[in-house]
Amino acid sequence: xxxxxxxxxxxxxxxxxxxxxxxxxxxxxxxxxxxxxxxxxxxxxxxxxxxxxxxxxxxxxxxxxxxxxxxxxxxxxxxxxxxxxxxxxxxxxxxxxxxxxxxxxxxxxxxxxxxxxxxxxxxxxxxxxxxxxxxxxxxxxxxxxxxxxxxxxxxxxxxxxxxxxxxxxxxxxxxxxxxxxxxxxxxxxxxxxxxxxxxxxxxxxxxxxxxxxxxxxxxxxxxxxxxxxxxxxxxxxxxxxxxxxxxxxxxxxxxxxxxxxxxxxxxxxxxxxxxxxxxxxxxxxxxxxxxxxxxxxxxxxxxxxxxxxxxxxxxxxxxxxxxxxxxxxxxxxxxxxxxxxxxxxxxxxxxxxxxxxxxxxxxxxxxxxxxxxxxxxxxxxxxxxxxxxxxxxxxxxxxxxxxxxxxxxxxxxxxxxxxxxxxxxxxxxxxxxxxxxxxxxxxxxxxxxxxxxxxxxx
Amino acid sequence: xxxxxxxxxxxxxxxxxxxxxxxxxxxxxxxxxxxxxxxxxxxxxxxxxxxxxxxxxxxxxxxxxxxxxxxxxxxxxxxxxxxxxxxxxxxxxxxxxxxxxxxxxxxxxxxxxxxxxxxxxxxxxxxxxxxxxxxxxxxxxxxxxxxxxxxxxxxxxxxxxxxxxxxxxxxxxxxxxxxxxxxxxxxxxxxxxxxxxxxxxxxxxxxxxxxxxxxxxxxxxxxxxxxxxxxxxxxxxxxxxxxxxxxxxxxxxxxxxxxxxxxxxxxxxxxxxxxxxxxxxxxxxxxxxxxxxxxxxxxxxxxxxxxxxxxxxxxxxxxxxxxxxxxxxxxxxxxxxxxxxxxxxxxxxxxxxxxxxxxxxxxxxxxxxxxxxxxxxxxxxxxxxxxxxxxxxxxxxxxxxxxxxxxxxxxxxxxxxxxxxxxxxxxxxxxxxxxxxxxxxxxxxxxxxxxxxxxxxx
Numbered sequence: 001x002x003x004x005x006x007x008x009x010x011x012x013x014x015x016x017x018x019x020x021x022x023x024x025x026x027x028x029x030x031x032x033x034x035x036x037x038x039x040x041x042x043x044x045x046x047x048x049x050x051x052x053x054x055x056x057x058x059x060x061x062x063x064x065x066x067x068x069x070x071x072x073x074x075x076x077x078x079x080x081x082x083x084x085x086x087x088x089x090x091x092x093x094x095x096x097x098x099x100x101x102x103x104x105x106x107x108x109x110x111x112x113x114x115x116x117x118x119x120x121x122x123x124x125x126x127x128x129x130x131x132x133x134x135x136x137x138x139x140x141x142x143x144x145x146x147x148x149x150x151x152x153x154x155x156x157x158x159x160x161x162x163x164x165x166x167x168x169x170x171x172x173x174x175x176x177x178x179x180x181x182x183x184x185x186x187x188x189x190x191x192x193x194x195x196x197x198x199x200x201x202x203x204x205x206x207x208x209x210x211x212x213x214x215x216x217x218x219x220x221x222x223x224x225x226x227x228x229x230x231x232x233x234x235x236x237x238x239x240x241x242x243x244x245x246x247x248x249x250x251x252x253x254x255x256x257x258x259x260x261x262x263x264x265x266x267x268x269x270x271x272x273x274x275x276x277x278x279x280x281x282x283x284x285x286x287x288x289x290x291x292x293x294x295x296x297x298x299x300x301x302x303x304x305x306x307x308x309x310x311x312x313x314x315x316x317x318x319x320x321x322x323x324x325x326x327x328x329x330x331x332x333x334x335x336x337x338x339x340x341x342x343x344x345x346x347x348x349x350x351x352x353x354x355x356x357x358x359x360x361x362x363x364x365x366x367x368x369x370x371x372x373x374x375x376x377x378x379x380x381x382x383x384x385x386x387x388x389x390x391x392x393x394x395x396x397x398x399x400x401x402x403x404x405x406x407x408x409x410x411x412x413x414x415x416x417x418x419x420x421x422x423x424x425x426x427x428x429x430x431x432x433x434x435x436x437x438x439x440x441x442x443x444x445x446x447x448x449x450x451x452x453x454x455x456x457x458x
Numbered sequence: 459x460x461x462x463x464x465x466x467x468x469x470x471x472x473x474x475x476x477x478x479x480x481x482x483x484x485x486x487x488x489x490x491x492x493x494x495x496x497x498x499x500x501x502x503x504x505x506x507x508x509x510x511x512x513x514x515x516x517x518x519x520x521x522x523x524x525x526x527x528x529x530x531x532x533x534x535x536x537x538x539x540x541x542x543x544x545x546x547x548x549x550x551x552x553x554x555x556x557x558x559x560x561x562x563x564x565x566x567x568x569x570x571x572x573x574x575x576x577x578x579x580x581x582x583x584x585x586x587x588x589x590x591x592x593x594x595x596x597x598x599x600x601x602x603x604x605x606x607x608x609x610x611x612x613x614x615x616x617x618x619x620x621x622x623x624x625x626x627x628x629x630x631x632x633x634x635x636x637x638x639x640x641x642x643x644x645x646x647x648x649x650x651x652x653x654x655x656x657x658x659x660x661x662x663x664x665x666x667x668x669x670x671x672x673x674x675x676x677x678x679x680x681x682x683x684x685x686x687x688x689x690x691x692x693x694x695x696x697x698x699x700x701x702x703x704x705x706x707x708x709x710x711x712x713x714x715x716x717x718x719x720x721x722x723x724x725x726x727x728x729x730x731x732x733x734x735x736x737x738x739x740x741x742x743x744x745x746x747x748x749x750x751x752x753x754x755x756x757x758x759x760x761x762x763x764x765x766x767x768x769x770x771x772x773x774x775x776x777x778x779x780x781x782x783x784x785x786x787x788x789x790x791x792x793x794x795x796x797x798x799x800x801x802x803x804x805x806x807x808x809x810x811x812x813x814x815x816x817x818x819x820x821x822x823x824x825x826x827x828x829x830x831x832x833x834x835x836x837x838x839x840x841x842x843x844x845x846x847x848x849x850x851x852x853x854x855x856x857x858x859x860x861x862x863x864x865x866x867x868x869x870x871x872x873x874x875x876x877x878x879x880x881x882x883x884x885x886x887x888x889x890x891x892x893x894x895x896x897x898x899x900x901x902x903x904x905x906x907x908x909x910x911x912x913x914x915x916x
Contacts, residue, residue: 001545017468019461031564042572060552066568067568079565086460087511093551097478097547110522117500158646178776186797297800318635319693319885320893339609342540356509356511
């Protein structure tokens with residue numbers, strides 16, 4: 001494809017996306033295809049000769065689009081948001097167009113330096129502890145997901161604990177994300193050595209239970225080396241008490257990782273920062289701009305207070321990657337901060353987003369989502385048949401019909417089948433519970449109202 | 459950014475990329491900035507209010523572009539290619555625009571099914587063994603990089619070896635990629651339990667040495683559980699003998715992973731498939747379309763012959779992800795095939811590329827690169843001052859000046875400083891060796907000639 005043809009086809013694709021932005025609200029949110037339906041419409045073999053671009057765009061409309069669940073619909077209230085925005089999409093497009101590798105500083109200095117810079121900006125705008133800034137012993141890096149961030153944190157912790165006697169043992173609450181268990185398995189610590197700590201009535205980690213377990217297991221000769229706390233659990237948006245957990249970690253020399261994948265973005269607004277009180281005690285932290293900060297997937301910002309153990313865990317420098325800049329020690333080589341060697345220029349999209357919105361613009365949208373969630377919670381509370389199932393600290397409302405599990409199972413089935421909204425469930429106290437997660441870029445009062453009406457109709 | 463503004467700004471960005479495609483040949487390939495130079499030009503704090511898009515595009519030109527090392531220049535001959543193309547960039551743009559998560563089948567059925575389908579296409583067009591097709595016990599998945607593929611292969615191997623007595627021990631040649639060592643470290647197998655097997659005069663793994671070591675260590679009570687062979691090593695493009703290695707793995711019940719990150723793409727052409735003879739013995743395999751198949755980063759195709767141990771190693775299903783489709787067993791949930799939970803719709807760009815080029819078009823470009831490399835090798839051989847340092851099976855030429863390391867160190871320094879081309883080095887037989895890696899989408903005879911002239915001038 002020549003540059004000239006790229007210009008022409010590029011405009012068509014931009015228009016296709018803009019059309020989709022305009023129409024997506026009208027489309028069924030959850031895809032209605034049956035298993036195998038998309039594949040049946042695709043030819044069993046690829047073409048021998050190249051096909052015209054029109055044919056690809058036509059199939060995009062006719063075969064792919066019906067198989068899409070629209071995460072970018074303002075009527076998407078399932079799981080957690082993965083919100084995108086115009087500037088993010090365009091920043092990502094520049095990244096695809098430049099097609100650079102950022103594994104080493106010289107393989108594109110701007111890729112490394114913009115990333116360091118924007119992650120320092122994140123420290124500032126989220127009010128994070130200064131120890132996460134690159135100017136000291138710590139620093140930030142963009143990972144694909146919070147799962148990878150958790151794995152890297154765990155590997156750094158394992159490295160720091162090298163030489164400790166006793167079986168390495170990790171701790172997270174019963175409500176911590178599945179990625180913690182996955183990381184413990186991957187790293188060979190063994191899921192049998194992950195302790196699920198009890199929670200309080202808000203489903204936040206119970207620090208007394210944590211310390212009791214750590215002390216008992218230390219006495220048995222185990223080595224408690226890693227503790228995760230969550231700012232906004234996946235199931236119900238519970239807020240673990242960072243300060244109390246961090247103090248316990250200090251006393252027992254355990255690495256303290258804070259997973260704020262979902263709710264870290266709320267710290268843009270000073271009034272929500274109390275959820276992260278005590279964060280200065282953390283060894284590592286992550287937040288996903290690809291969830292709630294208008295930056296399309298993938299973009300997880302991962303910070304460490306001391307990069308040395310992370311680099312010891314992940315650095316390898318074969319001859320064919322040796323270069324003067326690296327040997328001078330004056331630069332960052334981000335391949336040493338992650339599992340993969342190769343890396344995309346992901347800082348561009350985050351930079352585009354922060355500049356387009358400005359800090360005030362980002363705050364405006366986050367506050368709006370929180371207000372919408374509070375409004376929805378108020379409707380639930382005011383309705384005689386429904387009840388809240390958990391506190392609503394930010395933008396997730398957990399609720400249920402008072403008539404029991406069967407009724408509650410039927411509601412999302414019907415709402416999702418209607419196409420008007422998409423919501424998912426969890427279990428709280430063993431009971432089937434509905435989740436209304438508000439955070440898509442274009443979600444307004446009327447969409448939340450529409451979802452509530454669809455729920456009542458169901 | 460409204461859809462209307464997205465249309466307007468989107469066109470500007472498409473034009474910016476097309477301009478870059480037209481001009482990139484004239485730009486210095488290796489960025490000339492000094493460490494810290496990009497950061498010094500960026501404001502220390504992010505803007506409080508949103509900025510106009512013009513300001514972002516201006517900074518892209520003035521601050522970012524000088525800090526770019528142009529992997530998409532036809533004069534890029536360093537490391538390995540990471541080639542992109544118009545259809546790939548546009549497929550990736552559609553993915554950013556749709557902004558879906560493909561972690562579970564229902565979260566966008568088309569994301570899962572197109573991926574399965576295109577990976578089956580890859581089996582067909584690369585002439586891979588049928589056991590990698592999704593219709594049997596195996597199947598393919600897109601990973602970010604070959605590093606992650608190696609880690610997943612290792613985790614599946616560890617899972618399959620569960621219950622074996624003796625210390626788990628892994629094997630790879632001295633020339634295998636650094637990602638193998640990294641994976642062994644991450645998985646907790648321990649780099650001390652990775653054996654670097656000797657190589658022959660072409661730097662291909664020596665199967666006799668492999669079997670000798672395995673037998674000796676089995677006798678000592680170790681458990682050889684994982685062997686990697688490489689199709690096209692990073693340093694010199696050596697081709698490990700897959701059939702001999704595979705037979706050894708069968709005899710000793712070791713998982714056989716084949717890393718064809720670089721050279722697997724050559725199998726598009728039947729005349730190059732002999733490099734993969736014996737692949738039907740492999741348990742897992744990976745190839746990177748983001749290296750040599752015109753698909754922008756990230757896109758690694760990873761195949762397993764039996765998905766059961768991979769899924770046992772990586773599956774976790776918390777309540778909030780439960781759904782009918784998953785429970786029916788009729789669908790694939792790709793989050794169980796990888797480290798992260800979230801996943802981008804990466805199959806789109808690969809689908810765009812295969813349809814745009816067609817199989818014949820892809821073969822044409824691969825053959826052209828191999829011819830260019832052979833032509834370059836012939837120039838080296840014909841010149842009295844230069845010699846080839848390794849065989850040239852495909853598109854990488856390892857060569858050196860006969861006057862020793864100092865001379866050879868000076869050559870890339872001068873060529874790269876000239877901006878006319880970018881090449882990197884390795885060490886072979888302890889000697890500093892230049893690498894000419896040919897594979898950028900737009901590289902033609904004249905670019906290779908220009909690089910040769912620049913080398914002679916240096």
